[in-house]
Amino acid sequence: MYGFHIVDKLQKINEDIQPNQLKYHHKRVLVSKEFTFDAAHHLHNYEGKCKNLHGHTYKVIFGISGFVDDRGLMMDFGDIKEIWKKEIEIYLDHRYLNETLPPMNTTAENMVVWIYEKMSDALKDKQEEYKGARMEFVRLFETPTSYSEARREWMENE
Numbered sequence: 651m652y653g654f655h656i657v658d659k660l661q662k663i664n665e666d667i668q669p670n671q672l673k674y675h676h677k678r679v680l681v682s683k684e685f686t687f688d689a690a691h692h693l694h695n696y697e698g699k700c701k702n703l704h705g706h707t708y709k710v711i712f713g714i715s716g717f718v719d720d721r722g723l724m725m726d727f728g729d730i731k732e733i734w735k736k737e738i739e740i741y742l743d744h745r746y747l748n749e750t751l752p753p754m755n756t757t758a759e760n761m762v763v764w765i766y767e768k769m770s771d772a773l774k775d776k777q778e779e780y781k782g783a784r785m786e787f788v789r790l791f792e793t794p795t796s797y798s799e800a801r802r803e804w805m806e807n808e
Contacts, residue, residue, distance in 0.1 A: 672722045680715040680786055683730045687739060691747035691756040708742070709791040710734075712769060716783035725780050733772045738765060758798035762790040766800040 661667055690705040712734075716724045747756040754760045770785040777783065784802060791797040 669720070673718055673720050674722055676717065678715050678717055678782065679724050680713050681725055681727065681730070682711060682713045683727050683734075684709060684711040685731075685734050685739065686710075687743035689742055689745050689747050693757060694755050696755075706792050709794075709797075710765060711787075711789040711791075713786040713788070714769075714773065714783055715786045717781040719781065725783055729776075729780075733769060737772050738768045758790050758792045758796070762788055762798040762800045763805070765790060766805060770805070 663669065686707055686709050688705060688707050690703060692703045693700045712730060714725060714730065718724050741750045747761070751761065751764060754764070766785055766788040769788065773780065773783045773785060785805075787799055787801045789797050789799045
């Protein structure tokens with residue numbers, strides 16, 4: 651077994667590891683990042699509690715796949731956060747979703763496809779930067795135990 655030890659020497663590029671060793675493989679990999687937002691909405695044409703104005707703390711999980719660059723990185727998690735903040739969250743967080751989203755019933759099933767499309771469009775604009783980056787899935791939790799999901803194979807082949 652390995653015990654705890656303090657590193658004696660930090661590994662240095664061009665000395666302990668060569669730049670051509672940073673990229674370990676040529677496989678497609680998936681990175682995932684999750685976010686939360688709070689929003690209010692109500693459902694139309696629905697008989698139940700959700701026909702009334704109410705709110706949720708939603709959780710969104712993105713799955714994005716692609717190929718690593720020469721450093722061994724597919725996509726920086728901070729870049730996913732930047733897209734989320736600038737292009738998606740502004741329509742969702744602390745908003746009345748019936749007003750800020752395109753005309754739709756603001757069900758988790760409708761919203762997850764809209765979120766998928768927004769992130770997918772943003773990734774298409776960054777193909778030069780992220781080799782083969784594509785959306786694989788978006789999962790939108792409306793409650794801690796209830797979610798809706800959009801997957802690439804459903805979005806592209808339906």
